[in-house]
Amino acid sequence: MEERPPFEVYIHVPFCLRRCGYCDFNTYTATDLGGGASRGNYADLAIREMRMAKAWQESRGITEPAISSIFFGGGTPTILPPGDLVRMVRAAGDLWGLEEGAEITTEANPDTVDAAYLETLLRGGFTRVSFGMQSAVSDVLKTLDRTHTPANVDANVQAARSLGLEASVDLIYGTPGESLEDWRTSIEAALDLGVDHVSAYALTLEPTTKMGRAVAAGRLPGPNDDDEAAKYELADDLLSAAGLGWYEVSNWSRPGYECRHNLGYWHNVDWAGIGPGAHSHYLPAEAGSERRGDDLQSVSAASAPASGFRRTNSPEVASTGSGELQDPCNIDDTASPGAVRDDEVTLPWWQRPHPDSHELTGASLRSWDISHPRAWAESMSHGLIPWQGAEVLTGSQNLEETVMLGLRLSEGLDLNRLETMSGRRPSREVLQGLIHQGLVEVAGPRVTTTRQGRLLNDLVVERVLESIGTW
Numbered sequence: 001m002e003e004r005p006p007f008e009v010y011i012h013v014p015f016c017l018r019r020c021g022y023c024d025f026n027t028y029t030a031t032d033l034g035g036g037a038s039r040g041n042y043a044d045l046a047i048r049e050m051r052m053a054k055a056w057q058e059s060r061g062i063t064e065p066a067i068s069s070i071f072f073g074g075g076t077p078t079i080l081p082p083g084d085l086v087r088m089v090r091a092a093g094d095l096w097g098l099e100e101g102a103e104i105t106t107e108a109n110p111d112t113v114d115a116a117y118l119e120t121l122l123r124g125g126f127t128r129v130s131f132g133m134q135s136a137v138s139d140v141l142k143t144l145d146r147t148h149t150p151a152n153v154d155a156n157v158q159a160a161r162s163l164g165l166e167a168s169v170d171l172i173y174g175t176p177g178e179s180l181e182d183w184r185t186s187i188e189a190a191l192d193l194g195v196d197h198v199s200a201y202a203l204t205l206e207p208t209t210k211m212g213r214a215v216a217a218g219r220l221p222g223p224n225d226d227d228e229a230a231k232y233e234l235a236d237d238l239l240s241a242a243g244l245g246w247y248e249v250s251n252w253s254r255p256g257y258e259c260r261h262n263l264g265y266w267h268n269v270d271w272a273g274i275g276p277g278a279h280s281h282y283l284p285a286e287a288g289s290e291r292r293g294d295d296l297q298s299v300s301a302a303s304a305p306a307s308g309f310r311r312t313n314s315p316e317v318a319s320t321g322s323g324e325l326q327d328p329c330n331i332d333d334t335a336s337p338g339a340v341r342d343d344e345v346t347l348p349w350w351q352r353p354h355p356d357s358h359e360l361t362g363a364s365l366r367s368w369d370i371s372h373p374r375a376w377a378e379s380m381s382h383g384l385i386p387w388q389g390a391e392v393l394t395g396s397q398n399l400e401e402t403v404m405l406g407l408r409l410s411e412g413l414d415l416n417r418l419e420t421m422s423g424r425r426p427s428r429e430v431l432q433g434l435i436h437q438g439l440v441e442v443a444g445p446r447v448t449t450t451r452q453g454r455l456l457n458d459l460v461v462e463r464v465l466e467s468i469g470t471w
Helices: 042-059 082-096 115-123 138-143 150-163 180-192 210-216 225-241 260-266 373-381 395-406 415-422 428-436 451-455 457-467
Strands: 007-013 067-074 098-108 128-134 166-173 197-202 245-248 251-253 270-274 279-282 340-342 345-347 364-369 387-393 440-443 446-449
Touching: 007 042, 007 082, 007 260, 042 082, 042 270, 042 373, 067 082, 067 260, 082 098, 082 115, 098 260, 115 150, 128 150, 128 180, 138 180, 150 166, 166 180, 166 225, 180 197, 180 225, 197 225, 225 245, 225 251, 225 451, 245 260, 260 395, 270 364, 387 395, 395 415, 395 457, 428 440, 428 457, 446 451, 446 457, 451 457
Parallel strands: 007 067, 007 270, 067 098, 098 128, 128 166, 166 197
Antiparallel strands: 197 251, 245 251, 270 279, 279 364, 340 345, 364 387, 440 446
């Protein structure tokens, strides 16, 4: 039997000091959102959801390996007291166990931490801090509605490094009004910090954000593809020259300093998402063995039984407030396969306190929590683990994800794995065409995108998927 994949935990903290003009994440500036959802009570609620998730897993006979990584994202996780973050880490470890050397990361706004805060994290088991630097140019930070200064970033990165914490910085390029020299200044400032990991993301504008509305109204210039491509190439040049190689399209690090948690996402491992709007992903019962991509039936989230999955953190599973699953009060034998009646309420398949008699194997499951913190908290107060919904992915969908994720990584897409999953591999003609266009390189069974291929990643993915017959 093949070794099970790693298990990760993501904890979403949906609170911020203020909402940045470009941000479309699930975040809130109020300290109390009602229904028990407040900053002061948040750690308790997150721990409650962890217990419910664990109880759901146990009801399905699910046994996860010890946690390999925990990542706090947001929002601004460091808006909470450091003791609350440590308490959530300890609760997760008590429930699932922590792998020796587990990576434990939090995102941090430079305005919300200091040396004492960081030391508490270190003593509580944290190994890594990802600072939201975004830019080193004051005018660009102002356009992004960021309140920190470059001096704050420098002070806190140095404090983290002196304590022995790994430090990473996140940068954004393509901000309206940002010149190529502004971007160069930001990259060089990040390198001057001495960090071993840098993430650089193109600004994505959503029409519902403050900045998106300003661009739509003509008050700010919109993103420009050529400008963003030039900035990506500059980042790749400067970071690579400094010894930080790309390992994922938007991430560079020194060898051994890759973010293991994010690599888990790109390798499609299991992870439990905790907190409002958090997503989870779980592989099928045959962990490690690959099913053919064309022999799996599409299953509707409204009717699919959940019992064939090896593990999951699911939507609103019937549970007691303590985290123990409730017994169904009433099962209606005349109901459709996806429906169970509990206190006259029809529960979706993922809410059942016990597995369905039908097995569903060979597909993976993806779920997502209720987005608003108040509704999320109220769901748990009624004994329901707070999932908004879930879907079962077909073999073809799993195959598409394998291609899309593999082509984002410097290690490349494993064609042997692709053939095991689907019985097919891209045609020689398609691969030769991509090589001729300078978009990919092929070494043995692996296809890796070139820098030009990274800039045209969607095109490369589309060509590969068309060649193996999934599109």
